[in-house]
Structure formats: C-alpha cells, structure tokens
Amino acid sequence: MSLSSSPRIPNSVTDIPRRRPKERKRQDLRSYYGIESSVAGNSALHNQGPVGHNPDLDRDDFQLDEYVAKVNQTPGAKELLKIENELVKEIRVLNGERKALIYDNYGRILTISETIKQLRLRLDAMSVSWGDFESILHSVRKLSTVSGATEPAVEQDELITAQSAEDLTRQWLQEATIRISSLTAFEQYAAALDEVADVEAVLEQSGDALLDPDTAQQLKHSLRSEREQIQERLEEGKQEKQEQAPSVPAKD
Known part of the structure; x- marks a missing residue:
C-alpha cells in the first residue's frame, strides 16, 4: 500500500x-x-514539515x-x-x-x-355536500322572506293562519333532513339527535296521514342514516380525546 x-x-x-x-x-x-x-x-x-513517501510500505x-x-x-x-x-x-x-x-x-x-391529520378530519366532519348546501340556502331564503317581509303584521298572521296545522307539520317533516344535516355539520350532535327523535315520534304517530308511503319510508331511512353518522362521529371524538389524554404512570 x-x-x-x-x-x-x-x-x-x-x-x-x-x-x-x-x-x-x-x-x-x-x-x-x-x-x-x-x-x-x-x-x-x-x-x-511534510511527510515524505516511505518506500518500505510497498515492499x-x-x-x-x-x-x-x-x-x-x-x-x-x-x-x-x-x-x-x-x-x-x-x-x-x-x-x-x-x-x-x-x-x-x-x-x-x-x-x-x-x-394536520386532525385538522383534515375536522374539515371533513364540517363539510356539507353541494346539494344539501343548496337546500339549506333555499330554507334560509324562505325564512328570511317570512321574517324580513315589509307587509303589515296582520297580513303575516293571515298568511300563517291560512295554512292548516297539518300543512305546517308536513312541511316540517319534509325539511327534517335539512335541519339535521345542518346541525351535524356544525357539530351540534345532541341537538341533531333530539331532532331525529322528534321527527321519528311524529312519523310513528301521524306519518301515514301526512306523507305518502314512499316519502315516509324514505324519510325513515334517512333518519336512521343520520343517527348512525352522528353516533360514529361521537365515537371518533371520544377516541381522539382518549388518544390525546396524557397517560398516567402506574403506581408501584
């Protein structure tokens, strides 16, 4: 060498x-x-000074x-x-x-x-499909039209009393999924579950008289689906809290 x-x-x-x-x-x-x-x-x-080459190394x-x-x-x-x-x-x-x-x-x-993963999960939980968003906007426009109308109070009372209680209940049932989706999107899970329970109670009591069978069956299916989604998100929230909670060292 x-x-x-x-x-x-x-x-x-x-x-x-x-x-x-x-x-x-x-x-x-x-x-x-x-x-x-x-x-x-x-x-x-x-x-x-510098080290020179040693020829003995190559022998x-x-x-x-x-x-x-x-x-x-x-x-x-x-x-x-x-x-x-x-x-x-x-x-x-x-x-x-x-x-x-x-x-x-x-x-x-x-x-x-x-x-970043937790932020994405929260954004996904708050996301609403475009179709539901349009329905929510439509309901907001209707509510703002009723509440912000410039007609006299007497005409508003006449407009409300013109509709029978049956029509109001039918409309309330038809817009149930929109209300529940809105509450779920804003993480109001307890209020959403209460709304599901109220709608199911009205359906059991007088749903056949207010809605046709196909519409009533579809609404029941939607309510079951909404309930399952809310329960899944509640379970995910519990698991995240358990994972984020500091571990307590075992006592000797």
Missing part, C-alpha cells in the same frame, strides 16, 4: 494567503469544541508489527496517537448529538403530521 494523501507544499508565496481563511476556520472550530490544548501538542508535529516482505513498533519508538508518535484518540472521542460525541438532533426533528415532524 502507499500513502496517497500527504500535506501539499505551497508552490509559491501566493498560495499562503489562500490558506489563511481555512486556518481561521480551523482555529474557530478548535476554540468552539475546546481542543486548544490538543493543538498546542500538535504544533510540534506540524513544524516537522512485498513488509511486516506491519515491526513497522508499528518502530513508529512507537519515534519521538512524537505517542502524542500523535493521543490526539487521534481525542479526535475519535469528539467525533463520537458529535455523531451522538447529530442523531439526537435528527430524532428531535423527526418527533416534531410526527407532531405536525398528526395536527
């Missing part, structure tokens, strides 16, 4: 200033990691043990090994700090990913 890397001797005086910034950086690194004492012991080795009968014993007898070899051991220790410390930094950043990335 041969020594392929040996200190380069400056070709001219102009090469020396170019190396000063590197020496300054090395000095700053030594000062930051607290290895000034090692530099003092190593300065004697630098003053010895076929090269003996490693004899060469190591000879090197150990050379002045400054022990100091060189001491500096090498210190550098190895410092490299291990830096490697440990690097791994700790990587793990810390990885933990932060996991926390951010979990936060």
